[in-house]
Amino acid sequence: GAVVSQHPSWVICKSGTSVKIECRSLDFQATTMFWYRQFPKQSLMLMATSNEGSKATYEQGVEKDKFLINHASLTLSTLTVTSAHPEDSSFYICSAMVGGVAKNIQYFGAGTRLSVL
Amino acid sequence: AQKVTQAQTEISVVEKEDVTLDCVYETRDTTYYLFWYKQPPSGELVFLIRRNSFDEQNEISGRYSWNFQKSTSSFNFTITASQVVDSAVYFCALSEGGTGANNLFFGTGTRLTVIP
Numbered sequence: 762g763a764v765v766s767q768h769p770s771w772v773i774c775k776s777g778t779s780v781k782i783e784c785r786s787l788d789f790q791a792t793t794m795f796w797y798r799q800f801p802k803q804s805l806m807l808m809a810t811s812n813e814g815s816k817a818t819y820e821q822g823v824e825k826d827k828f829l830i831n832h833a834s835l836t837l838s839t840l841t842v843t844s845a846h847p848e849d850s851s852f853y854i855c856s857a858m859v860g861g862v863a864k865n866i867q868y869f870g871a872g873t874r875l876s877v878l
Numbered sequence: 879a880q881k882v883t884q885a886q887t888e889i890s891v892v893e894k895e896d897v898t899l900d901c902v903y904e905t906r907d908t909t910y911y912l913f914w915y916k917q918p919p920s921g922e923l924v925f926l927i928r929r930n931s932f933d934e935q936n937e938i939s940g941r942y943s944w945n946f947q948k949s950t951s952s953f954n955f956t957i958t959a960s961q962v963v964d965s966a967v968y969f970c971a972l973s974e975g976g977t978g979a980n981n982l983f984f985g986t987g988t989r990l991t992v993i994p
Contacts, residue, residue: 770921795981804969804984805923852921856982865973867982869915869923 763789763859767870774845775878782840782873784855790835791857795867796828799852808853811838845877880905882972884985891960892993899955899988901970907931912946912953913971913982923969929953960992 764787774780784794792813797805809830810818817830827849829841838857842849852874856867881904891897903912914926927937929946937944941958957964967989971982 802989804986805982807981810981854921854923856923865911866913866925866928868925871920871922874921 763857763866763868765855765857765868765870767855767873769873770871771874771876773876773878776846777844780842780845780875782842782853782855782875784838784840784857784870786836786857786868789857789859791838791859792835793858794832794838795856795858796830796838796840797854797856799854799872801852805854808840842875845875847877850875850877880907880972880974880983882970882983882985884968884970884988886988887986888989888991890991890993893962894959896956896958897960897990899957899968899970899990901953901955901985903951903953903970903972905972905974907974909975911973913973914944914953914955915969915971916966917969917987918966926955957990960990962992962994965990965992 766785766787768783772780794811796808798808799805807820808823811830811832813832813835819825827843832838852872854869854872856869859866883902885900910931912929915923916926917923927944934946943956945954967987969987970985973980973982
């Protein structure tokens with residue numbers, strides 16, 4: 762199956778700092794990647810859709826200046842949480858969409874647990 | 879508007895029992911895709927199955943089986959002879975449109991605990 766790597770798996774940072782999370786498709790190219798946020802014992806909420814070579818599409822209520830998304834290559838998308846605050850503490854998980862025979866199935870990374878002190 | 883409902887928040891079964899996880903969806907689209915994902919304690923979501931709205935055939939994969947019924951807008955998932963490794967949160971999801979390339983709308987998940 763398709764493999765998506767997400768790094769780091771866990772990050773603790775001080776309030777006011779910025780944190781970058783990477784999402785890589787290891788064995789396939791992904792023109793589209795997605796970023797989700799998951800609160801404890803809750804479902805995944807889509808934050809934004811990341812398309813290679815173009816600006817990300819953000820869901821309503823998601824601050825694009827706070828959650829910067831860059832999809833510079835077909836195998837890498839990054840999410841930067843700028844000036845993080847304790848309320849940004851959450852589990853962030855990315856997915857990459859596979860084309861071809863297994864068309865349009867999202868494969869997910871292992872997630873990044875962000876704790877802002 | 880689209881909606882996915884997983885009414886069972888938590889289920890506990892004893893190992894080797896069968897268990898069915900319910901999923902009911904709402905959509906105005908005539909073409910759509912339904913998915914099941916498994917989220918073990920490690921956190922990553924593992925893809926289990928995708929089914930399009932025109933294919934109502936039930937599917938079996940080992941101990942897993944899925945029952946898709948458009949008449950009741952349900953896409954239920956059954957695990958036969960459950961094992962401890964099946965313990966996880968299971969999410970049902972909906973993607974509207976004919977390609978499955980659109981956003982996934984997730985249900986709230988069902989936490990399954992298999993007791994040895």
